[in-house]
Amino acid sequence: QTVTHHTNIFQPVGGMGRIGEAFGKELKGLIRYNAKVVKIQQDAQKVTVFFEDTAKPGVVQQASAQWCVNTIPLSILSQIEMNVGQPMIDAINAVPYSASTKIGLQFKRRFWEEDDGIYGGITYTDLPISQIAYPSANYFSRGKGVLLGAYMGGRVGFEFASLSPAERIKRALADGAKIHPQYLKEFENGVAVSWHRVPWTLGCAGAWTP
Numbered sequence: 001q002t003v004t005h006h007t008n009i010f011q012p013v014g015g016m017g018r019i020g021e022a023f024g025k026e027l028k029g030l031i032r033y034n035a036k037v038v039k040i041q042q043d044a045q046k047v048t049v050f051f052e053d054t055a056k057p058g059v060v061q062q063a064s065a066q067w068c069v070n071t072i073p074l075s076i077l078s079q080i081e082m083n084v085g086q087p088m089i090d091a092i093n094a095v096p097y098s099a100s101t102k103i104g105l106q107f108k109r110r111f112w113e114e115d116d117g118i119y120g121g122i123t124y125t126d127l128p129i130s131q132i133a134y135p136s137a138n139y140f141s142r143g144k145g146v147l148l149g150a151y152m153g154g155r156v157g158f159e160f161a162s163l164s165p166a167e168r169i170k171r172a173l174a175d176g177a178k179i180h181p182q183y184l185k186e187f188e189n190g191v192a193v194s195w196h197r198v199p200w201t202l203g204c205a206g207a208w209t210p
Helices: 017-026 086-093 154-161 165-176
Strands: 035-042 047-053 056-065 101-107 122-124 131-133 145-152 187-194
Touching (some): 035 056, 101 154, 101 165, 145 165, 154 187, 165 187
Antiparallel strands (some): 047 056, 101 145, 101 187, 122 131, 131 145
8 A cells, every 4th residue: 555556445336425425514503605805803802804705806805803713825825914913824835736637528428347357546647737537436336427537737737727727638638548538429528627716726735944
């Protein structure tokens, strides 16, 4: 076993986003959605967060409490007005975020299972797409199937982030077809996300250093 090659784990049906949805269901009425934080102010007694409703921009609202647990990515937090000490400001500004891109491809059938006998796992490649990951659920099922057609970072991640979503998918299909010739005949639809271009994260993950 290694960090990247571990034993099978359970996965939520419908994707990892279902976990957040389940929390939201249990905490209904306690979570305020569509709240864009614009300023965080603290004093000896409390912390006040100023925010806008993204559905009604322009009107600043606020909420105060004794403590504030902040999970905003540092790539975004560094742009928010806060009255914190210089060491914390320096720490926030010191962490760059990776420009990773992920591409999902939907096909008419699960040809990797039917033709190639591939059930789950990953094909690693030195092509720009970096890897193809096969679904580890619904084995032997008929009908459409979805692959992770690319997941790359670094220089290639920046390059793909500069492309339109449609062009990213086109490039992923061209690379993937070198491994699976069925790509071009069986392809139906795709979606491409470059975290570097997503305004709520501006990066995939923090690139930590000592």
